[in-house]
Amino acid sequence: MTSASVEDGDVLADTSSGPSRPRPIRYISPAALNLHRVYEQNRQRLRKKDGAKVPDPTAPQTKGKPRLLLMGQRRSGKSSISSVVFHKLPPSETLFLESTARIQKDSLSSFMEFQVWDFPGQIDIFDNPNFTFDMDAIFGEIGALIWVIDAQDDYLEAVARLNTTILHLHRSYPHINIEVFIHKVDGLSDDYRLDIQRDVTIRIQDELSDQGIENAPVNFHLTSIYNHSIFEAFSKVIQKLIPRLGQLEAMLTNLCRTCRFEKAYLFDVNTKIYIATDNTPEDMASYEICSDYVDVIIDFTEVYGSWSRSEKWRERLEGEPWAQPLDEQVACEWAESGMVLADARRPIMLREVDRFLALVAIMKEGSYEKMPQINMNVDVVVKGLTDFFEITKSKEVSAGGPPGLASPGLS
Amino acid sequence: MGASPAVAGVDPTSPSAAHAQLKKVKKQKVLLMGKSGSGKSSMRSIIFSNYLARDTRRLGATIDIDLSHVKFLGNLTLNLWDCGGQEAFMENYLSQQRAHVFSNVGVLIYVFDIESRDIERDLATYVNIISALVQYSRDAKVFVLIHKMDLIQPLMREEVFEHRAALVRRKTSEAVAIVHKQKPEQGSSGQQQQQQQQQPTSSPSPSSSTQLEPPISLQLFATSIWDQSLYKAWASIIHDLVPNLSVIETQLASLGLAIDADEILLFERTSFLVVSRWTSAEGEGNPYGDRFERMSNILKSWKHTCSKYTGTPRNAEQFSDFEYKMGATFSMFATKFTTNTYILVCMPPGEARFNSAKLNVAAARSWFKFLDGPVVSAQQVGGSGPGATMGVPSSYGADGAAGTHEN
Incomplete structure (x- = not known):
């Protein structure tokens, strides 16, 4: 527990050395959801349920951030995952990654601040003769444990170790979500993937029920760094850590209904993880196109928006015939964008919510002409989202539904 | 990238020489x-x-x-x-x-x-x-x-x-x-x-x-x-292979000045290679020297995403309009320009400026008709005299089509 300050130092060093993308967005938003807050709420909720097991709030540890632990056998792809998702490393470059020798801590200041700990696979933390790990320091405040299994390798040992880990954790930290990533499935056929998933699921559930544990919070995801599945899986993991997710989803659903969007996502821009979507069925294809659209916008922003123009330029633009400060010449201080696809003229729109979040939606065919009305509606929802993050600060979340929408006259 | 081609001396016969070149x-x-x-x-x-x-x-x-x-x-x-x-x-x-x-x-x-x-x-x-x-x-x-x-x-x-x-x-x-x-x-x-x-x-x-x-x-x-x-x-x-490059470049420049853009890129439709570009003095301050090939790469992979989503063939046209307003930092839009090209314009922020630029780019399409092939350009060229090349509205200022390009 006393190691907290040292950890903080590590964390800082790690973030500064990691390849980070220039922030596309300049404003510091009041809506940034402070993870400490979220964590505090989670802790208090837990305390209500089972008082004793909550970590001691006075310990220095608790000022930390919710943590995702990445564990699994060596060479299963943990470091590749964290590099691709959190550091934008192109998947092809992960071949050059060295094996991780010690716990790699990454701190991410995104809409939620969280830490990702990448564990070296060769260390068995429960049975290490040389060194005893401080279990509470590792597992005390984690949001989710992500266990990575290499689907292209013999996974029996990995499953066995996962079982031991779950059994250990279940005793002391029953609230930890355990997310199993059945990884490297890109090279496998669809049928084979499902076979593996079924096999792994059965092996784990059998073992757990033998030990008398029913309904352990274990979830399975098929992932690969070569497509969007890894981002989708992380989205699901992160969404479980968000308080009042239902409220967010209701707002998006309402927006979709009013503006006749096909699908809307609330993206975390830096990681391309979506933290909420509307209640229409999951659809990998729309996630992919929306996520790639965020990429396009990020790239354009980096190339054309990340350098400062000269004072002369600004003076000329603010002079006659405009005679207005630039800030007043624009309609919206946040980034907004639209793209019309050639087939059936189906538009995609993006609207920045705050420094970290962006709303991306696929619209119905031919609704590009209605953009002004849609923008009005989106403005209202964005304001609602901002309020939402503001409100979650206090413990009381307003009971009212999502903010009312102006009637767009789209029908 | 390669240096812009030298513009041969401007002589009285040059517009017709340029037009003759357009035909073949x-x-x-x-x-x-x-x-x-x-x-x-x-x-x-x-x-x-x-x-x-x-x-x-x-x-x-x-x-x-x-x-x-x-x-x-x-x-x-x-x-x-x-x-x-x-x-x-x-x-x-x-x-x-x-x-x-x-x-x-x-x-x-x-x-x-x-x-x-x-x-x-x-x-x-x-x-x-x-x-x-x-x-x-x-x-x-x-x-x-x-x-x-x-x-x-x-x-x-x-x-x-x-x-x-x-x-x-x-x-x-x-x-x-x-x-x-x-x-x-x-x-x-x-x-x-x-x-x-x-x-x-x-x-x-x-x-x-x-x-x-x-x-x-x-x-x-x-x-x-x-x-x-x-x-x-x-x-x-x-x-180096594109014919009439100097014509394209001078016309892009006059378009850029007319709409007050920071940068204009002209892409070929299928390959999304940058055919020509124009950058304002302010735009030259952009520290990203590799931005042109980067734009090609971004738009091309975006096209691919679209084709996957819509189920249309890879070589088909994938998007028609794109606009992006980044608050008070910059605005940009990309649109289908002529049959064979897309144009991307990056410009200062401002709603009024943005909308008029979009209209002006649409109006300027006729300047670039010759990019679509010899047949169109022959008709186009036949109708216009050496003075008013290619029907450019005079309000757009001097048209630079007078330079020829030896090739």
């Missing part, structure tokens, strides 16, 4: 050569057939010569000779088919595999090819692509490339020198000297070298299909 379809023979497995067909598929980098694994070996005609901008046709690189074929090109393969070549693109184990042998083949090329098409431009650079650790790339580039340059000069020695009647010593004086200025190479430039136009690029470096190389290659 230019054909260019482009040879794509290199050792078997070096990635020739892969890069061709990515640039011209919209393959994704990872899809090129499916491509088999090219047998003999794979001929394809790529229509570029309507008035330029690339005759792309993708030459299978296995040794038996190579020998065949150099012996029996020598005249057939190497005559009338506009551009030779030679691909080296950086990972190749037998560099000496690669270079020996290269020297033979260069000799044959100098013999039959002495005006051909040579582009050497040091390919698969992604396999080299990022920190080492520049060093490895420089080393290999110096080697290739030396070999090229040697090959040319040998040809000239063998055939003294073809290149008298006076001519040769003149050539050697001229060449260093007319063939800008990405990296400076203390060595004497080889007396043929040679440019080297480090490329990889996994990043934008490929687009940089190919944009340079086609940049």
Whole structure:
């Protein structure tokens, strides 16, 4: 527990050395959801349920951030995952990654601040003769444990170790979500993937029920760094850590209904993880196109928006015939964008919510002409989202539904 | 990238000369050569057939010569000779088919595999090819692509490339020198000297070298299909081939000034290579020197995402309009421009400015009609006199179509 300050130092060093993308967005938003807050709420909720097991709030540890632990056998792809998702490393470059020798801590200041700990696979933390790990320091405040299994390798040992880990954790930290990533499935056929998933699921559930544990919070995801599945899986993991997710989803659903969007996502821009979507069925294809659209916008922003123009330029633009400060010449201080696809003229729109979040939606065919009305509606929802993050600060979340929408006259 | 072409002196007959040039379809023979497995067909598929980098694994070996005609901008046709690189074929090109393969070549693109184990042998083949090329098409431009650079650790790339580039340059000069020695009647010593004086200025190479430039136009690029470096190389290659380049450039410039843009890029429709561009004085401050190939890369992978989503063919048109307003920092839009081109405009923020620029770009389409091919341009040109070229509204200021482009 006393190691907290040292950890903080590590964390800082790690973030500064990691390849980070220039922030596309300049404003510091009041809506940034402070993870400490979220964590505090989670802790208090837990305390209500089972008082004793909550970590001691006075310990220095608790000022930390919710943590995702990445564990699994060596060479299963943990470091590749964290590099691709959190550091934008192109998947092809992960071949050059060295094996991780010690716990790699990454701190991410995104809409939620969280830490990702990448564990070296060769260390068995429960049975290490040389060194005893401080279990509470590792597992005390984690949001989710992500266990990575290499689907292209013999996974029996990995499953066995996962079982031991779950059994250990279940005793002391029953609230930890355990997310199993059945990884490297890109090279496998669809049928084979499902076979593996079924096999792994059965092996784990059998073992757990033998030990008398029913309904352990274990979830399975098929992932690969070569497509969007890894981002989708992380989205699901992160969404479980968000308080009042239902409220967010209701707002998006309402927006979709009013503006006749096909699908809307609330993206975390830096990681391309979506933290909420509307209640229409999951659809990998729309996630992919929306996520790639965020990429396009990020790239354009980096190339054309990340350098400062000269004072002369600004003076000329603010002079006659405009005679207005630039800030007043624009309609919206946040980034907004639209793209019309050639087939059936189906538009995609993006609207920045705050420094970290962006709303991306696929619209119905031919609704590009209605953009002004849609923008009005989106403005209202964005304001609602901002309020939402503001409100979650206090413990009381307003009971009212999502903010009312102006009637767009789209029908 | 290559220097903008010199505008020949403006004489009274120049507009009609420019128009005469617009009418004919230019054909260019482009040879794509290199050792078997070096990635020739892969890069061709990515640039011209919209393959994704990872899809090129499916491509088999090219047998003999794979001929394809790529229509570029309507008035330029690339005759792309993708030459299978296995040794038996190579020998065949150099012996029996020598005249057939190497005559009338506009551009030779030679691909080296950086990972190749037998560099000496690669270079020996290269020297033979260069000799044959100098013999039959002495005006051909040579582009050497040091390919698969992604396999080299990022920190080492520049060093490895420089080393290999110096080697290739030396070999090229040697090959040319040998040809000239063998055939003294073809290149008298006076001519040769003149050539050697001229060449260093007319063939800008990405990296400076203390060595004497080889007396043929040679440019080297480090490329990889996994990043934008490929687009940089190919944009340079086609940049020199596009007819009427000076017309395009002057018209883009007057458009840019009229709408108060910071930067305008003109893309070819299928390959999304940057055909031409214009940047304002302010836009020159952009620290991203590689932004043009980067835009190609971004838009092309975006096109691919769209085609996956909509289920339309890879080569089909994927989006028609795009706009992006980044608060009070900048605005940009991309739109389908002429039949064969897309235009991307980056400009200062402001709603009024943005909307009028969009309207003006739509109005300026007629200036660029000639990009769509000889038929359209012939009609267009026939109707307008030398004074009011191509029906440009006079309010847009001086039209720069008066310059001709020697080609």
